[in-house]
Amino acid sequence: MSTQEKRYSLTRKLTVGMLLLVWLAGLAWAFWWFEGQYVKAFERPAYFSAQNVKPPFPPGKVQVLHVWQPGCPCNGGHEAYLQSMTERFSAQGVLFARAGSTSTEDLPSALQKLPQWPIPSEWSNWPGAPAVAIWDATGNLSYVGPYSDGAHCNSDSSFIEPVIKSLLAGRPVSIVTQDTVACLCDLK
Structure with missing residues (x-):
């Protein structure tokens, strides 16, 4: 060579x-x-604490606010449950609204139809999405927090389904401050 x-x-x-x-x-x-x-968004500790603010609709019915951030990897495990839960409880008179992104692009169909409600300034430190706030029929805040403790949610793992059922049965619920570990993305 x-x-x-x-x-x-x-x-x-x-x-x-x-x-x-x-x-x-x-x-x-x-x-x-x-x-x-993205990886930082999964399974992180979060502290939910919310002041009682007026609900999206006038009092008289149980109200649920979905706090949603399009593009969040945590959404995928909640979309099917979100659809079925919204349909089931809407039929029982529960009112639903959404907060987070103002665009309906990239939202699940169950959320696209819901009225947009701005997150109140009193909740400026909201820990992330997907999450939910629930008011009882008298307009008192009953629950703030994640759908479940993991990246997936269904009727068996849901934190919010027992809350809604209790409120519909007329039993009071007050879970407005909690430490939890959940799959959450920062709100943009």
């Missing part, structure tokens, strides 16, 4: 090595960016 062929071989190996190094650095940066954007 001539000297020129050896140089060419060495140059080719160095070029491939450098490209491989750049590719690995790009992968590491992409993982770091993704983790910073």
Whole structure:
């Protein structure tokens, strides 16, 4: 093998090595960016505490406010439950509204139909979404917090279903301050 062929071989190996190094650095940066954007949102401790504010509608019926952040990875495990729960309890006279994004783009169909309600300034430290606030028929805040303690929610794991059922049965509920671990994304 001539000297020129050896140089060419060495140059080719160095070029491939450098490209491989750049590719690995790009992968590491992409993982770091993704983790910073999305992984931090999963299963984090949160403190919910909300002052009693007026509900979205005049008192007279149980009211539920869905706090939703489109694009949140935590939403996926709640969408099917959100649809079925909203349909079931709407049939029983519960009123629903939504807060968070003002755009109906990227919202589940169950939320697109609901009136938008701005999060009150008294709740400026709301810990994240997806979450919910529930008022009793007299207009008193009964529950603030996540749908469940994980990334998925159904009738069996839901925190809010027992609250709504109790309020519909006329039993008082007061869960407006709680420490929890839930899948939440910051509100934008």
